[in-house]
Amino acid sequence: MYRSMFPRDLFAEFDRLQREIQQAFDNVPNIRGAGAGSFPALNVGRTPQSLELYAFVPGMDPKSIEVNLERGVLTIAGERQADLPPREERSSVHINERFAGRFRRVVSLPDDDVNPDGVTAQYRDGVLQISIKRRTAPQARRINVQ
Structure with a gap:
């Protein structure tokens, strides 16, 4: 029963x-x-000299990652290929948890705080590090009255 x-x-x-x-x-x-x-996962932080962004994109060719900065908007785009067995081998996939396909992440940055000419990007061990120099704030100065 x-x-x-x-x-x-x-x-x-x-x-x-x-x-x-x-x-x-x-x-x-x-x-x-x-x-x-969301892919890629991001960490964003700030130092006195720069904005630091870390995108976690393991297993990718650095040449296939596109990074653009325009008007205070940082865009990371690319495509990750699937690591699955070819269909000709009569194989089947039981679990597929790894992201594959086109991706695009957009991050708005404080436009008045970043220097678009001071951007560097490095890819190492599956982590894309983007460093954007901050503009130096005008320093207050004392003016002598005569």
Whole structure:
């Protein structure tokens, strides 16, 4: 009687439902920025001399990554190829969690704070580091009255 009421594995169905709900919430933007499913993941910080941005793009050719800075908007774009077996080998994929395809991340920067001529980008060990020099703020100076 138990098997006829629940023809499928009930716990497997609950597990599938929980994964689907979690995936739906992972892709929703929140107060901290883009959703957890965004690619590439970013860390952005500031030093007194520069803005530092780290994009985590493992397994990519640095030549296939495009970085643009225009009017205070930094854009990182590219395409990541899928690392799956070819279809001719009669193989099947059971789990595919790695992102593949075209991507584009856009970050708005304080336009009055960055020097567009002072941008460098380096790719090492799967991390793209973009360093943007900050403009020097005018220093206050004392003027002698004569």
